[in-house]
Amino acid sequence: xxxxxxxxxxxxxxxxxxSDADRKDWQIRGPYCEGWPVYHAxxxxxxxxxxxxxxxxxxxxxxxxSGDLGETWELSSEGLSYDDDGPKLSxxxxxxxxxxxxxxxxxxxxxxxxxxxxxxxxxxxxxxxQPLREDWDDPAKQPPGHLGLPAILPHxxxxxxxxxxxxxxxxxxxxxxxASFTPRNRGLRADWPLENPExxxxxxxxxxxxxxxxxxxxxxxxxxxxxxxxAQSWVEITDGLPTExxxxxxxxxxxxxxFYVIPLDxxxxxxxxxxxxxxxxxxxxxxxxxxxxxxxPQRDAHLGVLREGLAIDTLDVPGLxxxxxxxxxxxxxxxxxxxxxxxxxxxxxxxxEVAVVx
Amino acid sequence: MAELHLPTTLPPLFPGLPRRLDVDAAxxxxxxxxxxxxxPGLRDRLCEPGPAxxxxxxxxxxxxxxxxDTPLEPRSRVDVIAAISGG
Numbered sequence: 001x002x003x004x005x006x007x008x009x010x011x012x013x014x015x016x017x018x019s020d021a022d023r024k025d026w027q028i029r030g031p032y033c034e035g036w037p038v039y040h041a042x043x044x045x046x047x048x049x050x051x052x053x054x055x056x057x058x059x060x061x062x063x064x065x066s067g068d069l070g071e072t073w074e075l076s077s078e079g080l081s082y083d084d085d086g087p088k089l090s091x092x093x094x095x096x097x098x099x100x101x102x103x104x105x106x107x108x109x110x111x112x113x114x115x116x117x118x119x120x121x122x123x124x125x126x127x128x129x130q131p132l133r134e135d136w137d138d139p140a141k142q143p144p145g146h147l148g149l150p151a152i153l154p155h156x157x158x159x160x161x162x163x164x165x166x167x168x169x170x171x172x173x174x175x176x177x178x179a180s181f182t183p184r185n186r187g188l189r190a191d192w193p194l195e196n197p198e199x200x201x202x203x204x205x206x207x208x209x210x211x212x213x214x215x216x217x218x219x220x221x222x223x224x225x226x227x228x229x230x231a232q233s234w235v236e237i238t239d240g241l242p243t244e245x246x247x248x249x250x251x252x253x254x255x256x257x258x259f260y261v262i263p264l265d266x267x268x269x270x271x272x273x274x275x276x277x278x279x280x281x282x283x284x285x286x287x288x289x290x291x292x293x294x295x296x297p298q299r300d301a302h303l304g305v306l307r308e309g310l311a312i313d314t315l316d317v318p319g320l321x322x323x324x325x326x327x328x329x330x331x332x333x334x335x336x337x338x339x340x341x342x343x344x345x346x347x348x349x350x351x352x353e354v355a356v357v358x
Numbered sequence: 359m360a361e362l363h364l365p366t367t368l369p370p371l372f373p374g375l376p377r378r379l380d381v382d383a384a385x386x387x388x389x390x391x392x393x394x395x396x397x398p399g400l401r402d403r404l405c406e407p408g409p410a411x412x413x414x415x416x417x418x419x420x421x422x423x424x425x426x427d428t429p430l431e432p433r434s435r436v437d438v439i440a441a442i443s444g445g
Contacts, residue, residue, distance in 0.1 A: 056403075057441075057444060058367060058412065058414045059371070059403040059412070060402060060406060078402070083407065086407070
């Protein structure tokens with residue numbers, strides 16, 4: 001019988017939540033990864049392996065891997081560093097398993113790959129030569145925090161093609177496995193001066209429709225955007241949402257026009273507006289939006305959800321899941337129409353991913 | 359043989375690694391290399407490229423603050439300390 005598995009990355013390790021296809025009753029296992037902060041945990045559908053990007057304040061950054069759905073884990077950072085005289089690799093921000101390898105987006109910005117199931121890693125690209133690239137590693141030109149490469153979106157059919165997101169800079173596409181990249185930010189909005197119109201965009205989350213690979217959506221620092229031409233150009237679809245800001249987003253597995261976001265207050269608080277929790281959905285590619293809040297707390301719920309904090313499964317009636325910065329996981333087994341709190345007291349959540357196995 | 363004492367955070371990462379062990383090495387760096395040969399990846403948990411000790415890892419040789427190139431005597435005591443921090 002199919003098993004639904006949630007991988008929850010938290011500030012104190014990785015947790016695994018399990019249910020059957022009904023997705024009503026959930027068991028929680030963990031914490032794993034020795035309580036290291038886990039920024040992103042993912043499942044490789046080809047091998048059923050789990051990978052968790054982590055960084056310890058004391059012992060540095062690494063990727064934990066498990067071949068038995070989290071029962072046992074191994075850590076490796078072999079090859080996950082720049083040269084002795086290069087920049088510092090402070091964090092592995094995002095992982096992607098596709099086409100027989102694992103890609104890691106890291107901070108300082110770069111892409112590493114592993115072709116042996118996470119045992120060893122090598123640098124694939126630092127996106128050298130991109131517009132204003134020389135500024136990316138300059139601390140004087142960075143926002144609070146760091147400038148990293150938090151996300152890589154692989155093309156489902158073309159192994160050498162993927163899109164990389166660089167924080168505060170934008171999206172870059174490669175079709176030759178990282179040998180060259182092209183900025184893909186045309187049509188995006190920036191509410192700040194741009195030195196070069198090709199770059200300088202704050203892309204928070206990039207997703208692709210599994211049924212139409214030309215259809216992409218993104219939650220940006222300023223607005224929601226859609227592409228109908230594989231990220232060659234973007235149109236804004238923010239109208240109808242309570243705020244233009246947010247981090248998390250998810251594309252429906254069976255319908256190209258259905259897309260989910262979690263709008264947040266755009267100030268420094270970055271929580272759900274008015275303390276009322278809601279996920280928003282469009283069924284017409286962003287022309288109209290519906291608020292989905294049945295079962296979600298509607299009072300004093302100052303919840304934050306980060307870029308990897310929302311996931312959607314691939315079942316016939318897809319389930320949605322989001323994890324909060326205050327340690328709750330909410331789940332919907334009916335495409336977001338109604339929600340249940342399935343974990344209440346986890347550490348602060350960085351990521352939620354879902355897999356249907358067995 | 360130098361007497362090496364490791365922080366509690368390390369043994370869970372490397373099966374069979376004890377908190378205390380004897381190492382025949384001329385320097386702190388050589389002692390860490392010895393450990394890395396038997397428990398691959400251990401060096402990366404203590405050192406960053408440079409190489410240098412990680413920011414929150416401190417090493418003391420015979421109770422004196424030490425670096426990677428600090429020499430070890432045959433009966434030196436080496437304490438590897440993870441900084442006390444976090445919450």
